[in-house]
Amino acid sequence: MSERYYAEIVGTGHAVPERILTNFDLEKMVDTSDEWIVSRTGIRERHIADENTYASTLGTKAAISAMEMAGIGADDLELILVATVTPDMPFPSTAAIIQKNLNAPKTAVMDISAGCTGFIYGLSIVDSYIKTGIFKTVLLLGVEVLSKITDWTDRSTCILFGDGAGAVIIRATLERKGILGTYIKGDGRLGGLLMMPGGGSQNPASKESVDGRLHYLKMSGNEVFKFAVQAMGEASTTILEQTGLKAEEIGTLVPHQANIRIIQATAKRLHIPPEKVYVNIDRYGNTSSASIPIALDEIRSNGNYKAASPLLLVAFGAGFTWGSAAITW
């Protein structure tokens, strides 16, 4: 009988830009208030990249930390997979640029576009590659520099987002641990609720596209909110059913950090108490595909991280996409 592999996270890392933009800073830029932002979203501050910082800059830093924790070198990597909607450029992929920065010439490289669910999609892909024996050591990243596609005159979106990168090293193991299951879904009919219409083959960059502000993120916040609450609940209960875990067995719920009210609604639906719910949205805002791997690195840097296991990861995002994963350390 052939060997059965499981995919285990053996290293984590994250990187955020130094510059912090607080709600009080935003009060000077648009008609908003710290009180409104905190009460509607839970966000107090976010990190914003300078003009010389790109997705690959943050991703490379996060990757180096994750490789150090895992005790591996660039030569050990077989695949670099980057989840992002803010790549350095349409092509080559940000994974290829990070590969060059890391000097990891033996790897396959690819980017995936699944919005804020990108990291969960990535886990699902990596899990399949490892289970089938195709790759044994993979670098998976969620990397976003959303500040570069944010319309800083639109108060309904510019308060929400932040920049950052999270990385994990995933290795094949013969023990039953690591990724216990993943679940991913999409519904393209809802794509128009959250999109950046410019810069692709439909609306290539032109004077008209720039004048029309098509290169900025557009969002119908209210509808996204309603969809998110439903999708996060559905993805969480599905992964519990699929893995046979009970909600009370979950050590830590790691939800995508989009809005504290969406996080609370998800935890409430699962009857998971607040002390088991990981929240860092107050410090980072919504960093899209980076939010879950940043949280994983913060959890892992706590000496008692094994007590936080098993973890239920759940996200939703542009596409629309949604998904979940259950993992153990």
Ligand SMILES: CC(C)(COP(=O)(O)OP(=O)(O)OC[C@H]1O[C@@H](n2cnc3c(N)ncnc32)[C@H](O)[C@@H]1OP(=O)(O)O)[C@@H](O)C(=O)NCCC(=O)NCCS
């Ligand atoms: C964006 C979001 C915080 C807005 O909160 P909301 O409670 O839905 O607020 P509304 O959009 O209904 O707006 C309520 C009022 O606040 C105003 N408002 C919007 N942004 C504001 C801001 N930054 N400061 C002050 N007032 C603001 C609106 O203009 C509106 O005023 P009106 O009633 O006079 O028209 C919320 O809808 C949300 O988080 N949606 C999900 C977004 C998301 O997660 N996106 C990422 C997906 S991965």
